[in-house]
Amino acid sequence: MPFYQRLGDLPRKRHIVHRDNGTLLTEEVMGFEGFSGLESILYHLQSPCRVIALGEFEPIVRTEWVPDAHAHRHLRTWDVPPAGDAVTGRQLLMWNNDVEISLCRPTELMEGFFRNGERDEVVFVHEGTGVVETVFGDVPYKNGDYIVLPRGTTYRFAPADESEQRYLVFETPGLITIPKRYRNEHGQLMEHAPYYHRDIHPPTELRTHRDKGEFVVKVRVRDGYQTYVIDYHPFDVVGWDGYVYPWTFSIHDFEPITGRIHMPPPSHQTFAGPNFVICSFCPRKLDFDPEAIPIPYHHSNLQSEEMIYYVDGNFSSRKGIELGSVTLHPTGLPHGPQPGLAEKSLGMTETHEYAVMCDTFNPLRLTALASDLDDGKYMYSWAEDATTGNGRTPDDDPAGITSHF
Numbered sequence: 001m002p003f004y005q006r007l008g009d010l011p012r013k014r015h016i017v018h019r020d021n022g023t024l025l026t027e028e029v030m031g032f033e034g035f036s037g038l039e040s041i042l043y044h045l046q047s048p049c050r051v052i053a054l055g056e057f058e059p060i061v062r063t064e065w066v067p068d069a070h071a072h073r074h075l076r077t078w079d080v081p082p083a084g085d086a087v088t089g090r091q092l093l094m095w096n097n098d099v100e101i102s103l104c105r106p107t108e109l110m111e112g113f114f115r116n117g118e119r120d121e122v123v124f125v126h127e128g129t130g131v132v133e134t135v136f137g138d139v140p141y142k143n144g145d146y147i148v149l150p151r152g153t154t155y156r157f158a159p160a161d162e163s164e165q166r167y168l169v170f171e172t173p174g175l176i177t178i179p180k181r182y183r184n185e186h187g188q189l190m191e192h193a194p195y196y197h198r199d200i201h202p203p204t205e206l207r208t209h210r211d212k213g214e215f216v217v218k219v220r221v222r223d224g225y226q227t228y229v230i231d232y233h234p235f236d237v238v239g240w241d242g243y244v245y246p247w248t249f250s251i252h253d254f255e256p257i258t259g260r261i262h263m264p265p266p267s268h269q270t271f272a273g274p275n276f277v278i279c280s281f282c283p284r285k286l287d288f289d290p291e292a293i294p295i296p297y298h299h300s301n302l303q304s305e306e307m308i309y310y311v312d313g314n315f316s317s318r319k320g321i322e323l324g325s326v327t328l329h330p331t332g333l334p335h336g337p338q339p340g341l342a343e344k345s346l347g348m349t350e351t352h353e354y355a356v357m358c359d360t361f362n363p364l365r366l367t368a369l370a371s372d373l374d375d376g377k378y379m380y381s382w383a384e385d386a387t388t389g390n391g392r393t394p395d396d397d398p399a400g401i402t403s404h405f
């Protein structure tokens with residue numbers, strides 16, 4: 001999607017004869033908005049519709065947790081039990097009609113192939129290296145990568161041997177895009193954007209498979225999973241071109257923006273979705289005015305929910321927060337630095353934290369998994385009296401770090 005790309009063998013023009021060893025190839029236009037949106041054109045050895053058997057339709061079941069009280073939440077996700085593969089292992093944490101946010105710690109290899117037929121996906125790789133094998137070619141990934149998988153992309157995760165895998169997964173019925181304000185009218189990323197086209201990595205190598213057999217493809221459709229068996233390898237493409245394809249962007253390539261006084265969260269925006277944004281918080285110099293308070297002012301998210309996933313940083317000096325911690329600051333409540341923290345922050349010159357934030361403009365619903373991971377204490381961590389509510393001191397609680405955002 002970020003720019004025009006091509007791989008493999010293509011004919012001179014669209015919609016003309018293209019052969020492989022004398023065999024006429026099957027041209028597939030994969031696109032959005034009828035025939036008006038972004039598209040790619042793929043040339044298959046065989047029709048991609050060669051279904052020989054239908055499996056069961058498996059509806060998606062979500063177990064909602066409706067908390068007794070509306071409050072800030074801190075979920076400890078690091079020890080969530082590993083399960084399944086890169087798709088079946090997704091454990092839904094929170095969702096609304098615009099986005100689903102899941103944890104995934106896969107331990108199994110995908111037996112078949114997967115295609116999300118109704119959602120774009122962003123897979124943030126907290127831990128793990130490997131390759132996503134796709135119909136568009138290989139997409140290598142490593143720690144810190146966001147893997148963007150447009151709907152319609154048939155894929156299979158192939159983790160590197162012995163590589164621990166830990167993902168944060170976003171799925172949306174809308175389109176994942178690069179924020180419009182980063183691009184000029186021609187689509188090029190402008191000088192003020194926090195990343196450039198060279199930071200975006202499309203598929204590296206197209207592998208054309210020529211195997212007959214029985215290949216299981218699971219497709220997410222109609223809020224469930226439908227399994228199909230086809231009689232030819234789904235990665236039978238000899239060439240493709242266009243604007244629709246999977247790609248990666250590393251959080252380590254996000255160029256943070258620093259101001260003389262505090263810069264607001266939109267300066268950290270990485271992706272846009274319908275009614276939500278995904279932001280990257282990266283190591284950076286802090287605000288440099290002699291009188292600047294380098295951590296945020298309190299803010300009330302009157303029309304948004306703020307979910308932050310803690311990735312890495314100087315957590316040893318900040319008790320309470322952990323790798324994989326998730327905080328949720330829901331609609332209608334103010335939040336900010338704990339008492340005393342603004343004073344403590346004066347003179348700080350840099351931060352070394354990494355975090356991924358998702359702000360949604362509609363309320364998020366929580367799952368039973370979120371209930372299991374909820375620490376039940378975070379909402380009290382701003383109280384001036386350290387013994388109020390939970391008996392912990394401000395330094396023991398995570399508001400200090402997450403309220404930086």
Ligand SMILES: [Fe+2]
Pocket residue numbers: 299306329335403405
């Ligand atoms: Fe915030």
